[in-house]
Amino acid sequence: MIKKIVVGRLETNCYIITNLSNEAIIVDPGLDFSNVALEIKENYNVIAIFLTHGHLDHIDGIRYFDVPVYVSIKEKEFFTDSSLSLYNMMGLKIPKEFNNINFIYVKDKDIIKLLNKEFMVIETPGHTIGSVCYKYDDKLLSGDTLFKESCGRCDFPTGNQSAMKKSLKKLIDILDDNIVVYPGHDEKTTIKNERKNNPYIN
Numbered sequence: 001m002i003k004k005i006v007v008g009r010l011e012t013n014c015y016i017i018t019n020l021s022n023e024a025i026i027v028d029p030g031l032d033f034s035n036v037a038l039e040i041k042e043n044y045n046v047i048a049i050f051l052t053h054g055h056l057d058h059i060d061g062i063r064y065f066d067v068p069v070y071v072s073i074k075e076k077e078f079f080t081d082s083s084l085s086l087y088n089m090m091g092l093k094i095p096k097e098f099n100n101i102n103f104i105y106v107k108d109k110d111i112i113k114l115l116n117k118e119f120m121v122i123e124t125p126g127h128t129i130g131s132v133c134y135k136y137d138d139k140l141l142s143g144d145t146l147f148k149e150s151c152g153r154c155d156f157p158t159g160n161q162s163a164m165k166k167s168l169k170k171l172i173d174i175l176d177d178n179i180v181v182y183p184g185h186d187e188k189t190t191i192k193n194e195r196k197n198n199p200y201i202n
Helices: 034-043 056-064 073-079 096-100 161-174 191-197
Strands: 002-007 012-018 023-027 045-050 069-072 103-106 111-114 117-123 132-136 139-143 180-183
Touching (some): 012 056, 012 180, 034 056, 056 096, 069 073, 073 103, 117 161
Parallel strands (some): 023 045, 045 069, 139 180
Antiparallel strands (some): 012 023, 111 117, 117 132, 132 139
16 A cells, blocks of 8 residues: 655655555655654554655655665765755755664665565666666656656756656656556656656657
């Protein structure tokens, strides 16, 4: 089961993936997450966090959990550099709790076996240098790479428009039409719809 919670002033989509035993993976816990974290802890046994990239509106909530955090090795500096993670842009400081996080660094085509499922890592640079998507079953957690009939910005530090175009083509080339896309902002979509209607792909 997958549940969406919209969090923070930038309205980021955080996802909770659960199994029948109430174990959970959190994807992109963002800003203003303290109350949401309490509610999640009351209802689920959180075993891991997946991050699609290192911007503050996708990572800030990791400080409220003592679990492994999966993220691209290419985003490592985002957790110590407030310019990369955009904390400075928002007038905020990187949480000191980040120093105690158990990061597990992932790369393209890695398979993460949790919740009796296999999550495949797909590297999709463009929004940031280390942006990744996670695919499992018929679902794609696309972060700020692929949006409904749009894509993420490429004008932040380490962003690259040419890389984004290649990443979008990669997703369209390797994924079936029936894949449901769960993006980092706005509403879900399908690969079929994006293949047909996304102006950044065609």
